[in-house]
Amino acid sequence: MTCLAAGIACCVNSLSGCQSVWIPTKRPRWRNSILIGRSKGVAAYNAKEALEWGTTGAGLRATGIGFDVRKWRPYSGYENFDFEIPTGGGISDCYTRVMLKVEELRQSLRILQQCLDNMPEGPFKADHPLTTPPPKERTLQHIETLITHFLQVSWGPVMPANESFQMVEATKGINSYY
Numbered sequence: 001m002t003c004l005a006a007g008i009a010c011c012v013n014s015l016s017g018c019q020s021v022w023i024p025t026k027r028p029r030w031r032n033s034i035l036i037g038r039s040k041g042v043a044a045y046n047a048k049e050a051l052e053w054g055t056t057g058a059g060l061r062a063t064g065i066g067f068d069v070r071k072w073r074p075y076s077g078y079e080n081f082d083f084e085i086p087t088g089g090g091i092s093d094c095y096t097r098v099m100l101k102v103e104e105l106r107q108s109l110r111i112l113q114q115c116l117d118n119m120p121e122g123p124f125k126a127d128h129p130l131t132t133p134p135p136k137e138r139t140l141q142h143i144e145t146l147i148t149h150f151l152q153v154s155w156g157p158v159m160p161a162n163e164s165f166q167m168v169e170a171t172k173g174i175n176s177y178y
Contacts, residue, residue, distance in 0.1 A: 011112070011116055012116055015109055015112055015113055015116070018109055030098075030099065030102065035095070036095060039093070039094040039095035039098065040093055040094075040095040041093050041095075042093055042094040042095070043093060043094050044091050044092065044093035044094075045063070045091070045092055046063060046090065046091055046092070047060075047063035047064060047065055047090065050063045050065070050092060051065075055092075055173070056173030056174040057169070057170070057171075057172055057173030057174065058097050058100045058101055058104065058172075058173070059092055059097060059173065060092075060173070061085065061086065061087045061088065061100055062087070062088035062091075062092035062093075062096045062097045062100050063088060063090060063091065063092045064087050064088055064089060064090045065087065066085045066087045067085075068085045068169055069167050069168060069169040069174055070083075070169045071085055073167065075166065075168065080118075081111050081114050081115075082110075082114065083107045083110050083111050084107055085107075086100050086103035086104060086107065087100075088100055133149055133152070133153070134148075134149055163178075164177075164178070165177070165178050
C-alpha cells in the first residue's frame with residue numbers, strides 16, 4: 001500500500017468514526033438544560049439587524065438567511081459537491097449559532113466523504129515550477145532547478161500584473177482577499 005493510499009484509508013476511517021460515533025454521542029449533551037438555559041436568548045438578533053451590521057457566516061444563517069459563498073459564487077470546485085446550507089429559525093442567539101455550527105460540521109464531513117469517493121488515481125500535485133516545488137532529487141542533480149526553487153521560495157511566484165478580488169466562506173463568515 002502506498003503512502004497516499006494509506007493516508008486516504010486513514011481519512012476514510014476517521015470520517016466514518018466522526019459520522020457514526022462522535023457526532024451521535026455528543027447529541028444528548030447539546031440538549032442539556034444547563035447549556036440551553038445559559039445560551040438560548042443570549043446575544044440574540046434578527047435578520048434585519050444582522051444585515052445592518054454586515055454579519056456573515058453562521059451568524060447570518062442562524063437568522064434564517066441561507067447565504068453561503070460556496071453556493072452563491074462557487075470556487076475551488078464547490079459546485080461539484082452536494083451539500084446543504086443549514087439555516088436557523090429567524091432569531092440568531094448563542095444556542096442557535098452553536099447548533100448551526102454542529103450541522104455545518106456534518107455538512108463538512110459530507111463534502112470530505114465526496115472528495116474521498118471521487119478522488120482520481122494518479123499524481124495529486126501539479127508538475128509546474130510556479131506552483132509546486134520540484135522533487136528533492138531533481139534539486140540536488142540540476143543547478144537550474146535548485147536556483148528556480150530558491151527564487152520561488154525566496155520571492156514567491158512571479159504573477160502577471162493584474163488585480164483580483166475573491167471571497168471565501170471561512171469559519172467565522174466571509175473572508176475577502178484583494
